[in-house]
Amino acid sequence: VVYVGGNFTSSNGTNMVSVNSKTKATQVVEGGLNGQIASMALNGTKLFAGGDFTNSKDNTSTGLNHVAVYDTSANSWSAMGAGVNGKVQSVVLLTMNVSSTTPEVVVAIGGEFDQLEAFGSNKAVSVTGFGVWVPSQGNWLENLQTSLSVEAINGVLSSSLLNVEGGQSLYG
Numbered sequence: 001v002v003y004v005g006g007n008f009t010s011s012n013g014t015n016m017v018s019v020n021s022k023t024k025a026t027q028v029v030e031g032g033l034n035g036q037i038a039s040m041a042l043n044g045t046k047l048f049a050g051g052d053f054t055n056s057k058d059n060t061s062t063g064l065n066h067v068a069v070y071d072t073s074a075n076s077w078s079a080m081g082a083g084v085n086g087k088v089q090s091v092v093l094l095t096m097n098v099s100s101t102t103p104e105v106v107v108a109i110g111g112e113f114d115q116l117e118a119f120g121s122n123k124a125v126s127v128t129g130f131g132v133w134v135p136s137q138g139n140w141l142e143n144l145q146t147s148l149s150v151e152a153i154n155g156v157l158s159s160s161l162l163n164v165e166g167g168q169s170l171y172g
Helices: none
Strands: 002-010 015-018 026-028 036-043 045-051 069-070 076-078 090-095 104-111 132-134 161-166 168-171
Touching: 002 045, 015 036, 036 104, 045 090, 045 104
Parallel strands: 036 090
Antiparallel strands: 002 015, 002 036, 015 026, 036 045, 045 069, 069 076, 090 104, 104 132, 161 168
């Protein structure tokens, strides 16, 4: 299955559709989203999306403020916290050590936002167009209390350029 995101409306969907390469069938991905998708990254069955949207097209998913995760096995959207307060332009998977065990995949987002929105018991966090979502914790790295030293990342991260054999990655 190939997932296509962007800024489009057709009889087959709005801003996101899937195409099954075996059956050649195109189907709407849970109603699509109510705005443009600028970037996506897949980790297993979780497809992380960022862009200029706030909900599913049919208004059945809340808290999708510019970032969301689509579960390809459950065919459903869910929020990443309560999202961010502006457009997301890049979604990049990184491997970081955010716990005392082993490194894990996290989701870095970049764009035109300056706040990770408040959700649950987490207050809003001021940022400069960059945030890191930790899927295993269901929270932003900026909200997590950790005793480990975590890599400092500053600037704009637009893509993972190269995944080198042996687990090394080069980012740009």
